[in-house]
Amino acid sequence: MIALTDQPINTEEIIATVQSDGAGAINVFIGTVRNNTQKKTVVRLEFEAYESMALKKMQELADLASERWPVQKVAIVHRTGLLPIGEAAVVIAVSTPHRKASFEACEFIIDTLKEIVPIWKKEIFEDGEVWVAAHP
Amino acid sequence: MQLKIRLFGITKDIIGQTWLSLDIPEASKVQDLLHNLQTTYPGLTKLHSVLVAVNDEYAKPEITLKPNDEIALIPPVSGG
Numbered sequence: 001m002i003a004l005t006d007q008p009i010n011t012e013e014i015i016a017t018v019q020s021d022g023a024g025a026i027n028v029f030i031g032t033v034r035n036n037t038q039k040k041t042v043v044r045l046e047f048e049a050y051e052s053m054a055l056k057k058m059q060e061l062a063d064l065a066s067e068r069w070p071v072q073k074v075a076i077v078h079r080t081g082l083l084p085i086g087e088a089a090v091v092i093a094v095s096t097p098h099r100k101a102s103f104e105a106c107e108f109i110i111d112t113l114k115e116i117v118p119i120w121k122k123e124i125f126e127d128g129e130v131w132v133a134a135h136p
Numbered sequence: 137m138q139l140k141i142r143l144f145g146i147t148k149d150i151i152g153q154t155w156l157s158l159d160i161p162e163a164s165k166v167q168d169l170l171h172n173l174q175t176t177y178p179g180l181t182k183l184h185s186v187l188v189a190v191n192d193e194y195a196k197p198e199i200t201l202k203p204n205d206e207i208a209l210i211p212p213v214s215g216g
Contacts, residue, residue, distance in 0.1 A: 031216050047215065050144055050208055053192040054215075078215055090216050110216055118189065118208070119215025120145035131146040132214035136184050 001075040002058045004049050009077050009088045018073040023095035027102035029110050031090040033083045042123050045083045050118040054078070057117045061109050065094065068108070069101040076109060078119060089121075137162050139169070139201060142208040147186065150179040160201075166190070167197035173209070184212045 001017045011030060018026055033045050062074045072095040079089050092109050096102040113119075121132045141156040148154055151173075160172060166188045174180045187210040188195045194210070201207065 048144055049215070050142065050189070050210070053189055053208070056192050114213070114216040116194075116213065117215050118144065118210050118213055120211065121214040122145070131149070131211070133212040134146040134183055134214075 001077065002055060002062060003077045004051055004054060004080055005077060006079070006081040009079060009091050011088065011091050014075045014077055014091050014093050017075050018093045018095040020072040020095050022097060023072045024097050025099040025102040026093060026095045027099070027106040029090075029092040029106050030088050031110065033085050033087050033089055035085045037123055040123075040125055042085070043126055044085065044124050045089065046122040046124060046129075047078070047080045047083065047089060048120045048122070049078065049080050051080075053118050058113065061112055061117070064112075065105040065109050069094075069105040070096055071101070071105055072096060074105070074109070076113070078113075078117075080119075137164075137201075137203045139203065139205070139207055141169075141173075142206070144208065145211045145214075146183065147180065147209040147211045151177050164201050165197065166195045166199045166201065169201060169207070170197070180209075186211055 035042050058076045065071055075093045077091050092106055094102045094105045123130050139158045189208040189210050190205050
């Protein structure tokens with residue numbers, strides 16, 4: 001399951017999509033909206049995606065992970081739009097026969113997603129807002 | 137040739153719109169497009185990086201652009 005959504009992510013539904021009789025492990029990463037950054041109070045986040053390319057790159061990540069580890073199933077779902085504090089921004093679930101591979105594949109996917117998938121995060125403060133990582 | 141360029145994140149804020157139409161010479165390359173845009177919108181040069189995507193793929197500077205390409209400016213990504 002590879003998806004972008006402007007609705008709250010149902011983590012249980014995503015975990016269900018990677019369940020497999022051949023899996024002895026399911027690793028789930030949930031990236032959530034934090035209420036602070038560099039000592040500033042964040043009131044909410046906004047995510048914007050270049051949808052067609054983001055979905056393509058997310059699928060490439062799933063395929064790459066499946067080449068490198070014995071992945072049974074993988075799901076990557078990312079939010080778009082305005083998110084309140086505490087809400088899930090991204091959920092990644094990976095099922096594998098043994099636990100080590102599921103940890104490693106999941107970490108690879110979130111690390112690489114943050115490098116290559118065209119999704120942008122704006123931090124919104126009480127007194128302003130900033131696109132993350134835009135400036136050196 | 138006329139190109140349509142999609143803008144996202146901070147590049148959308150710098151240029152002030154979500155799409156940009158640009159007339160550039162035939163057979164221009166990705167690097168020509170970037171130079172053109174950075175000259176017209178100097179704010180782009182202050183970014184950590186700006187990449188160009190052509191038809192949903194990151195494009196190398198020497199790639200030649202075609203009128204029907206789907207082109208997007210890709211400022212530093214920050215999903216997750």
